[in-house]
Amino acid sequence: MNGEPPVLNGAADKAPPRSDLKLRVLSAAVMLFVAGGAFWFGGPVLDLFIALVSFATLIELMKLVELASEKPLVRIAGSFAGAAYVGAATVSLIALPALLVAIVVGVVICTDTGAYFAGRRFGRRKIAPAISPSKTWEGLMGGMIAAGLFASLTFGFMALAVSALSSEKPDLPWGAMLAGAATGAMLAVAAQAGDFLESWLKRKAGVKDSGRIIPGHGGVFDRVDGLLPVAIIAGLAFLTYRITIS
Numbered sequence: 001m002n003g004e005p006p007v008l009n010g011a012a013d014k015a016p017p018r019s020d021l022k023l024r025v026l027s028a029a030v031m032l033f034v035a036g037g038a039f040w041f042g043g044p045v046l047d048l049f050i051a052l053v054s055f056a057t058l059i060e061l062m063k064l065v066e067l068a069s070e071k072p073l074v075r076i077a078g079s080f081a082g083a084a085y086v087g088a089a090t091v092s093l094i095a096l097p098a099l100l101v102a103i104v105v106g107v108v109i110c111t112d113t114g115a116y117f118a119g120r121r122f123g124r125r126k127i128a129p130a131i132s133p134s135k136t137w138e139g140l141m142g143g144m145i146a147a148g149l150f151a152s153l154t155f156g157f158m159a160l161a162v163s164a165l166s167s168e169k170p171d172l173p174w175g176a177m178l179a180g181a182a183t184g185a186m187l188a189v190a191a192q193a194g195d196f197l198e199s200w201l202k203r204k205a206g207v208k209d210s211g212r213i214i215p216g217h218g219g220v221f222d223r224v225d226g227l228l229p230v231a232i233i234a235g236l237a238f239l240t241y242r243i244t245i246s
Contacts, residue, residue, distance in 0.1 A: 023216035031214070031223070035105075042098050050101075054090040056220040057228075060210040061086060064198075064221075067205035089228040092235020103154055104187075104234045108227045110150040111143040111188040118142020132199040140192055144185040151184025152177045190233055191226030198225035 038049035065078035093101055119139025127135050159173035198221060202210065211219025 027214050027216045031217075039098060039102060046098060046101070047094050050090060050093045053220060053224065054086055054093075056211075056213065057224055058083060058086045060219045060221040061201070064201040064205045064207070064210060067207065068201055069204070085228060085232075088235070089231040092231045092238075095235055096231075096238055100234065100238065103151070104230055105227065106150055106154070107147045107184055107187050108191050108230055110146040110184075111191045111226060114146025115139040115143030115188075115192075118145075128196065131196055131203060135192075135196070135199075140189070143192065144188040147188035147191075148181040148184035151187070152180040155180030155183070187230050187233065190229040194226045194229040197229075198222070 035049070038046045061082040062079055065075055065082055069075055069078070093104070096104070116139070118141065119134070119136050122138040122142070123134075123136035125137045126133060127137055127140065156173045156177035159176035163171070163173065198210065202208065209218025210221035213219055214223065217223060
């Protein structure tokens with residue numbers, strides 16, 4: 001879920017200029033403040049925030065589809081597919097409890113962060129240079145490790161909190177932590193797939209960023225490309241759980 005540069009898991013050819021880096025940090029701080037406020041209030045405020053971000057994402061995706069092809073049928077099919085893609089992620093995020101939304105976002109952030117630093121430090125073997133030349137297998141592994149660690153600690157803490165409420169003496173939740181590690185790693189791969197999808201669309205459209213609404217970061221789609229597939233998977237898992245226990 002990131003524009004270029006920096007990319008999700010690639011070693012950038014050059015570090016961003018200092019002025020650009022300051023702008024990116026400032027924009028990131030503003031985004032974090034707004035998103036944090038939405039989570040703080042929760043309920044309708046969080047739902048509205050999700051809906052607004054999704055709407056902006058859909059508009060940018062539609063523009064990419066329009067630029068990517070001049071064939072009317074391709075544009076129509078791409079628009080319907082994009083609407084279904086963004087719509088499914090939106091419904092999932094609104095349906096999930098706020099805590100699970102925070103965990104999903106945390107997994108994606110850890111994926112981006114781990115992949116970026118691992119890619120810059122160790123990145124050598126490119127995954128798909130024709131789509132995104134700067135993304136590497138080493139970066140992907142870094143993202144999987146970071147996301148797995150985050151999910152492992154989160155699952156373990158939640159399991160420990162639940163067991164602490166019971167009458168039995170709580171034990172270290174190794175099973176939950178292992179499940180969290182596996183889940184986080186798999187979701188990191190899904191986030192990578194979402195990033196590649198947007199990179200492919202941008203390459204077909206001949207643009208660097210999906211938009212210019214966020215100074216130093218590009219468009220909204222650039223920021224949530226990896227979140228979309230992860231949200232859909234989390235929503236389907238939550239729906240399956242609800243059906244199972246009902």
